[in-house]
Amino acid sequence: MQTSPATGTVIVIGGALKVGSDAVWQRIVDEAGGAGVPIAVFPTAATEPERIGAQIVASLNRCGAAAELIPVAPQWDGIDLAAQLNDAALIARVAASRAVFFSGGAQEFIVDTLQPGGRPTAMLEAIRSVFEAGGVIAGTSAGAAVMSRMMFRDAMDNLAILNGRWRAGQEYDHGLGFIDGLLIDQHFLKRGRIGRMLPALHRLGCRLGLGVDENAAAVIHGSRLEVIGGSGAVLVDLGDATHDPALPAFNLRGARLSYLDHGDCHDLATGQTTPADRKQQGQRLDPAAPGFVPSLRAERYFLDILGDGCLIGALVQLLDGPFPEVRGLACRGHSRAGDEHADIGFEFRLHRGPGLVGWRDATPAGVDYTVLGALLDVVPVRVANPLYLPLAGDREAVG
Structure with a gap:
């Protein structure tokens, strides 16, 4: 199963990425090309885009990048959003970048700004050109959610989702589609979002889901997935799961869960997991x-x-x-x-x-675990x- 073309790399961060989490910040810079690499930072999802964007730029530049803040955000006071989206010079600067980073906030701000009504803007096409040229598309929290072809839009209540309260275009929506066949969720362990992941996978007919925890990230290139950072990620597989339609509420049997920790790698095509070297030397x-x-x-x-x-x-x-x-x-x-x-x-x-x-x-x-199957x-x-x-x-x- 291929989840992204081999030309580009997607880095999805589960949110609450700490300023000092250089294992993740540095990996973004290194994957994009190393010292001096131009990175376009989009604070589009943020309610305070100038402040949040400046923090991201500083973190990337501390790791050697030449990051630039792109003023495309509906919550940015004093800018003409439509003009920025169609500014030829700004679009050209984005297209010349080697990586694009999306901030956290509200993922609907990203999709509604860059692909209103499902139609890609020229700015989004410039972002796609970075990926198609082998660049990096990274995002944290809301910026991670938009990577899927389908995404959670505003599904905040796990129990309501378990009880079947789904509204198309509100709980879920079309994402930007840099990853196909894998539903991404963020803040996963911190906020118990297995409660919304399972019904979403079942309802959308998607086999695989990846829930990335806070201060952790997954680096995806083609079918290879590697977990990095301070926490981990949960891979959910409904390939052999069954559902009883006679029951009047959501139910599932035989879902398969795996917890991947820092340094663990998984091949989405073969289903094989390789634990980090330190784990293989452990028990x-x-x-x-x-x-x-x-x-x-x-x-x-x-x-x-x-x-x-x-x-x-x-x-x-x-x-x-x-x-x-x-x-x-x-x-x-x-x-x-x-x-x-x-x-x-x-x-x-x-x-x-x-x-x-x-x-x-x-x-x-303490003690780190990897749990498979x-x-x-x-x-x-x-x-x-x-x-x-x-x-x-x-x-x-x-x-």
Whole structure:
């Protein structure tokens, strides 16, 4: 499966990229050609484009680039946006760049500005020419979301999406299409966005999704994907997943999840993953191997599987824990005015199957894992609303 032409490289950043995250900033510069490389920075998605754009330019230039801020943003006060989009000199400067960087913010600002009504502007064609000439297209947060052919537009509520509240053109929309066949999402582990990724893949008929966490990035060239940065990414594969249409809510069985950490590489064409060198020198984990001894002893149930970092916690527990399955719950837990699905929740069941393996590498900062081939079922359940009540005391027994 080819996700982008071999001519260019796409770098998708999960958001909240720290100014000092030079593993990512430097990689953008190096992939584009090294010291002195011209990079066009588009703060189009930002609500404070001048400030955000200047920060990005400074970070890239600190790593040796010759980055330039491109004043094309609907929230930039005092500019004529239409004139900027059609300025021949500005378009020529963008086309002469070796890389383009899209800021975070609101991804609808990017697509509505550069391809209004689905029609590419001359400025977008100049950006495409950079990619077609072998350049780099990079973006963080909103700037990462637009890389897919289809993208999340404004799907903020994971549980609403799980409960089927989809509005074409609002929750999802056409992206810029620098990556095909792979749905990109950002802030993935931090914000529990597996809750919107699974229904989106199923609804859009897309097999593969990539959820990149904050302060991490995926470098994609052709079918090769490499994860870099301070966190990691989750690859979601619905190739063998099944859905029961008789159930009155979203459900899925047999989705396959893999967690890739810094330095791990994956071939989207063959499905093969190569862990980082430091992982290969560490410990390979195979729960099905004779004599396997898990390092995690306690059993965990995840009462909020969509909570900050809970998905990776569950994947690690499945790989390196004592039991062949790990369960968690996604639900409101309380009433919300007008929410007819307040009593509907979803049980997430991660379980071992053929091919579940991983690596564990001890570092001074802790333990890093790679987890490959975990199976996931999502089953709708009915939950009490409210989920809990204060425990009343036995007043007759007092005094």
